[in-house]
Amino acid sequence: MSQVTVTEHLLLHQKKTPMATGRFTSLINELILSAKIISREVTKAGLVDVLGFTGDTNVQGEKVRKLDEFANNVLIHRMRRSGVLCAMASEENGDLIHISGDLPRGDYILIFDPLDGSSNIDVNVSIGTIFSIYRRPLKKTGDKPSMQEVLQSCDKQICSGYFIYGSSTMMVYTTGEGVHGFTLDPSVGEFLLSHEDMKIPDQGKIYSVNEAYWNSWDPATKEVLAHFKSTTNNLGQPYSSRYIGSLVADFHRNLLYGGIFMYPARTLDDGSKGGKLRLLCEAAPMAFLVEQAGGLATDGTQRILDYKPTELHQRVPLFIGSRNDVEKVAEIYTKHQEQK
Ligand code: AHM
Ligand code: MG
DSSP: OOOOBHHHHHHHTTTTOTTOSHHHHHHHHHHHHHHHHHHHHHHHBTTBSOOSEEEEEOTTSOEEEHHHHHHHHHHHHHHHTSSSEEEEEETTOSSOEEOOTTSOOOSEEEEEEEEEOGGGGGGTOOEEEEEEEEEOSSOOOSSOOOHHHHSOOGGGOSEEEEEEESSSEEEEEESSSOEEEEEEETTTTEEEEEEOSOOOOSSOSEEEOOGGGGGGSOHHHHHHHHHHHSSSSTTSSOOEEOOOSOHHHHHHHHHHHOOEEEEOOEEOTTSOEEOSSBIIIIIHHHHHHHHHTTOEEESSSSBGGGOOOSSTTOBOOEEEEOHHHHHHHHHHHHHHHHHO
């Protein structure tokens, strides 16, 4: 493995990456330190009292697990004091997290899912932290940014990535100059470059979806699934089905092997229809990564990075992964729309 750390990699690419300023680098370093603390606690799960629920329910209506709360607190506590942010948003908090007046502020906005894949925490299956960084559009460093300033078009992200707490802990990120992966070497406590310029294969062999929702899918979605199972698809044989239930882990595997992750819209009991995954802290950061790796991300037809969010916790359907596979999904959805 190379000896290149994330900071060195950012500096090496400074010419190509104008945001590799001291302030941006210190933001990334604070994020890395937070992730190391979260990783340490995840590794100790079972030995210390971090498994199970806190008894609270979050803004999404989901029961909060102790590790969810721990990861969220670590990120808020550290990043708030980083001096380079003007606001944060977390999957776990209903409102924007402002930087209080007595702390130094910068002009970056950080959006994160502190611990993605919560249902896997207590059973020792890979989970992750997802992050997305925007720059404040109006340089008014004195006051708090408005919601309008935070709800920028998703293609305005300047950096996104994730930490995956798996068989090893990894950081995968992009600043718009390719996707790079680093593995935490526990003996030196540093993330070292292990996967430079990652590219997702154009043609996948894997589809990842929670197929138990079959009865709540529309005919277009059912045809998408039938396509991946058929012998008349691009592969000439059924794809393999792999679903972990942690977006980070499913995405990471598909990035390396090729494949498509799908969380389609479902018709719910109350008749409403929509995706589950959150645009700002899940879909958009992964979409930035996958495009930088040569893949695609859509809601079926519309590119995720073309979304302009209207609310902080907006949800979207998500189809993300290998180019040929996501294009096929769009073809099927478009055909069904035209038939309506
Ligand atoms: P979380 O952020 O609360 O963990 O929820 C998001 C997770 C994703 O990681 C995963 O892809 C999805 O929810 C799984 O949902 P389901 O259990 O409906 O398949
Ligand atoms: Mg999540």
